[in-house]
Amino acid sequence: MKLIIAIVQSxxxxxxxxAFVDNNVGATKLASTGGFLREGNTTFLLGVEDEDxxxxLKLIEExxxxREETINPGIHPGISFEQPIEPVNITVGGATVFVLPVDQSLHF
Amino acid sequence: MKLIIAIVQSxxxxxxxxAFVDNNVGATKLASTGGFLREGNTTFLLGVEDEDxxxxLKLIEExxxxREETINPGIHPGISFEQPIEPVNITVGGATVFVLPVDQSLHF
Amino acid sequence: MKLIIAIVQSxxxxxxxxAFVDNNVGATKLASTGGFLREGNTTFLLGVEDEDxxxxLKLIEExxxxREETINPGIHPGISFEQPIEPVNITVGGATVFVLPVDQSLHF
Ligand code: NI
Ligand code: NI
Ligand code: NI
Incomplete structure (x- = not known):
């Protein structure tokens, strides 16, 4: 048995x-927020048999x-810049996943 | 030292x-929700000495x-069914518990 | 790789x-509350390379x-006590930290 902790953007x-429900994977959802001023994210806890x-992990990855997104930092109503500011590409989404060993897993 | 993660229905x-307070067991409560459209649940984190x-675990189990509960899926105001729908028994409550090994435990 | 779980007062x-942002330490923040009727606390999850x-931990400790705080349990508007109640010193703050082994760490 492993405990998978998956942190994904909300x-x-x-x-x-x-996808967890469709694939019959039990998951507990914790409310969480990112540490780098990113949008809210969600943390899932999953108890998973070793062979699963x-x-x-493939399910989470899929x-x-x-995805790449282009944002235009120069467009803020009421704010003007002396020099034109170029649009920038940022990466959106993704998941951080930890697989932890489990000593005991019980269901009461 | 072990980290016990206990997920129980709210x-x-x-x-x-x-019960944790009565038995002097320190517990941190995380807000969480179940993955199967179940009612809200609560996740406890407990740092516990090996011998405890x-x-x-017994405290959590108790x-x-x-418990079994009978729900009547046919009773929904404003919805009628062609055939009578039988009451069904569902299991309510229970806890999912993981005991994780801990490399270090510190208190500052 | 280790997973650090740090529970600190909100x-x-x-x-x-x-401090995590300043030091480029990725952290996920979970909403949590203490088990002993203490004020709300916050749980951080951090994936950290062994050598870091x-x-x-030093960052969290610092x-x-x-700190010690003196509270006066006798001052409650509208409640009178037969005997004077002495101010008491309580400890405020602090952190409970667990370092957990990690089998796999992935970023999608
Ligand atoms: Ni899908
Ligand atoms: Ni009891
Ligand atoms: Ni600082």
């Missing part, structure tokens, strides 16, 4: 949660793909 | 939390017993 | 979070020092 949490770990 | 969380693990 | 969480664990 934007993708609903989709990933549906790879499958669950449903939390990053 | 309905039972207050009772369990009181069994006692704390205070998070499941 | 009062200190903002300061500690800033001591530095991060930013979550306890």
């Amino acid at each position: 934007e993708y949490a609903k989709r990933l949660q549906s 770990v790879d499958g669950v 449903h939390s793909q990053t | 309905e039972y969380a207050k009772r369990l939390q009181s 693990v069994d006692g704390v 205070h998070s017993q499941t | 009062e200190y969480a903002k300061r500690l979070q800033s 664990v001591d530095g991060v 930013h979550s020092q306890t």
Whole structure:
């Protein structure tokens, strides 16, 4: 048995949660926020049998793909800049996942 | 030292939390929700000395017993069904518990 | 790789979070409350390389020092006591920290 802790952007949490339900993977959702002023994120706790770990990791990967997004930092109503500010590409989404060893797993 | 993660239905969380206090077991409560559209649940984190693990597990078991409940899926105001729908028994309550190894435990 | 779980009083969480950002330590913040009727606290999850664990622990220690505070339990508007109640010293702040082994750490 392993405990998988998956931290995903809240934007993708609903989709990933549906995937867990569809694949009969029990998951507990914790409210969380990122440490780098990023948007809210969601932390899932999953108790997974050793032989299912790879499958669950694949599921998480498939449903939390990053994507590139172009934002235009120069467009802020009421603020003007002396020099034009170029649009920048940022990476959105992604997941941080930890697989932890478990000594005992119980269900009462 | 072990880290016990106990996920219980919120309905039972207050009772369990009181039991932790009565038994001098330090517990941190995280807000969480179940992955299967179940009611809200509560996740407790407990740092427990090796020799106290069994006692704390017993405490959790005693205070998070499941019970059978009969629900009547046919009774929804404004919705009628062509065939009568039988009441069904569902299991309510219970706890999912993980005991994790700890490399270091510190208190500042 | 280790997973550090740090539980600190919410009062200190903002300061500690800033320290994580300043030191480029990725942290996920979970909403949590203490088990002993204490004020709200905050739980941080941090994935840390083995060689960085001591530095991060030092960072947490420096930013979550306890302090003594004197509270006067006798002053409650509208409640009178037959005997004078002495002010008591309580310890405020501090952090409870667990360092957990990690089998796998992934970023998608
Ligand atoms: Ni899907
Ligand atoms: Ni009891
Ligand atoms: Ni500082």
